[in-house]
Amino acid sequence: MTATKLMPIPGHIDPVPVPRPDLVEGITPREDGRVDLIGLPKKRIAELFETAGLDAKAAKLRAKQVFHWLYHRGVTDFEAMTDIAKTMRPWLAERFVIGRPEIVEAQHSSDGTRKWLLRTADGHDFEMVFIPDADRGTLCVSSQVGCTLNCRFCHTGTMRLVRNLTAGEIVGQVMLARDSLGEWPKSGQADLAALDDDLVDEDGGYSADGRLLTNIVMMGMGEPLYNFDNVRDALKLVMDGDGLALSKRRITLSTSGVVPKMERCAEEIGVNLAVSLHAVTKDVRDEIVPINKKYGIEELLQACADYKGASNARRITFEYVMLKDKNDSDEDARELVRLIKHYKLPAKVNLIPFNPWPGAPYECSTPERVKAFSNIVFEAGISAPVRTPRGRDIDAACGQLKTAAEKKSRAELERLYAEKEKALG
Ligand code: SAH
Ligand code: SF4
Numbered sequence: 185m186t187a188t189k190l191m192p193i194p195g196h197i198d199p200v201p202v203p204r205p206d207l208v209e210g211i212t213p214r215e216d217g218r219v220d221l222i223g224l225p226k227k228r229i230a231e232l233f234e235t236a237g238l239d240a241k242a243a244k245l246r247a248k249q250v251f252h253w254l255y256h257r258g259v260t261d262f263e264a265m266t267d268i269a270k271t272m273r274p275w276l277a278e279r280f281v282i283g284r285p286e287i288v289e290a291q292h293s294s295d296g297t298r299k300w301l302l303r304t305a306d307g308h309d310f311e312m313v314f315i316p317d318a319d320r321g322t323l324c325v326s327s328q329v330g331c332t333l334n335c336r337f338c339h340t341g342t343m344r345l346v347r348n349l350t351a352g353e354i355v356g357q358v359m360l361a362r363d364s365l366g367e368w369p370k371s372g373q374a375d376l377a378a379l380d381d382d383l384v385d386e387d388g389g390y391s392a393d394g395r396l397l398t399n400i401v402m403m404g405m406g407e408p409l410y411n412f413d414n415v416r417d418a419l420k421l422v423m424d425g426d427g428l429a430l431s432k433r434r435i436t437l438s439t440s441g442v443v444p445k446m447e448r449c450a451e452e453i454g455v456n457l458a459v460s461l462h463a464v465t466k467d468v469r470d471e472i473v474p475i476n477k478k479y480g481i482e483e484l485l486q487a488c489a490d491y492k493g494a495s496n497a498r499r500i501t502f503e504y505v506m507l508k509d510k511n512d513s514d515e516d517a518r519e520l521v522r523l524i525k526h527y528k529l530p531a532k533v534n535l536i537p538f539n540p541w542p543g544a545p546y547e548c549s550t551p552e553r554v555k556a557f558s559n560i561v562f563e564a565g566i567s568a569p570v571r572t573p574r575g576r577d578i579d580a581a582c583g584q585l586k587t588a589a590e591k592k593s594r595a596e597l598e599r600l601y602a603e604k605e606k607a608l609g
Contacts, residue, residue: 223352
């Protein structure tokens with residue numbers, strides 16, 4: 185019998201014991217003990233640096249530098265942070281990481297729309313879509329993997345809620361898009377842009393000039409107001425002048441009508457609001473947007489009237505999906521006008537032709553019907569453009585997002601919907 189002696193592995197170095205910064209409340213390090221900095225505000229980064237051994241003044245200064253590199257320059261490697269001492273960079277890399285969601289698949293539509301299938305570090309898939317237009321480029325960002333709600337025309341509604349995305353995973357989508365579009369300012373360019381009035385709008389954010397990604401809509405998978413804190417924290421980083429520096433006027437949050445969170449949305453986030461109205465009578469909205477059974481149309485429209493972030497210059501968008509013989513009559517259009525006027529809402533209406541998905545129980549209204557509906561609203565003095573569906577060929581259009589696209593039977597769907605409605609109470 186030969187005795188096996190454990191040989192030291194050549195070149196093997198024991199891992200440096202890193203002080204785990206989990207003393208900072210609410211921050212969970214990754215399995216390797218390092219902390220992902222993406223998603224954290226500057227103040228939290230400074231706290232982490234202090235816990236890891238820097239004195240308070242140095243921690244604050246380093247946090248400011250690192251924050252700038254992360255969000256303004258988009259670097260993904262501490263080595264690239266050239267104004268941080270060479271010896272300090274490995275110190276950072278041992279303790280921290282600069283995360284991005286993993287890209288599983290990237291698709292390009294014939295109309296220029298791009299869709300990415302992304303994966304969280306713990307293996308959950310979600311989607312993000314970029315829609316280029318002549319004068320703007322809009323990124324459609326997800327807030328949850330799946331959705332707790334069950335709007336009957338929405339493919340995401342046929343998924344269970346897997347989990348909320350973290351602030352890092354939400355802002356990480358914007359950063360990934362900038363990576364993919366090659367949009368991080370090169371050395372010196374960021375500061376030049378900040379000095380050039382033409383490139384900076386009134387809030388200090390970038391204007392459209394020369395940029396592909398100019399607008400963000402929280403209209404991907406999930407209900408953003410059911411993941412309020414993470415969405416708020418992520419959007420703060422997007423709006424931060426030292427961060428991604430996108431103006432709040434260029435960001436829109438869409439809700440299916442989570443009334444109790446709408447006031448906080450105006451106060452704590454302050455972005456433009458879009459509301460998925462989709463119907464003007466209780467019966468129809470109860471059926472197609474079942475959260476209506478909890479927060480009805482009157483309550484929802486009153487919350488819109490009270491929304492502090494809206495004015496004639498910043499109108500609330502009412503989204504209205506056009507479903508054949510369901511919500512698309514002249515009478516529906518007239519009732520929509522009446523409601524908007526009754527609540528004195530600074531409103532515009534977006535008419536969205538229904539985007540089909542396998543097994544969907546509805547059809548899209550005819551183009552003539554959509555036009556007639558639009559005309560009635562328009563003639564009452566309310567803007568009512570018909571949205572051109574984008575990226576349908578790659579299932580990137582509104583309501584088509586759903587990962588792990590297994591088709592559920594009608595009976596399975598009914599069971600799932602009943603379960604969701606029970607949970608909603
Ligand atoms: N959960 C949020 C945001 C994501 S959905 C919300 O419901 O508002 C983004 C928009 O797409 C919503 O207005 C939604 O109602 C709409 N939508 C969902 N499914 C659709 C479909 N199949 N066709 C067209 N629009 C759809
Ligand atoms: Fe969820 Fe919005 Fe889809 Fe409704 S429309 S199921 S709230 S993602």
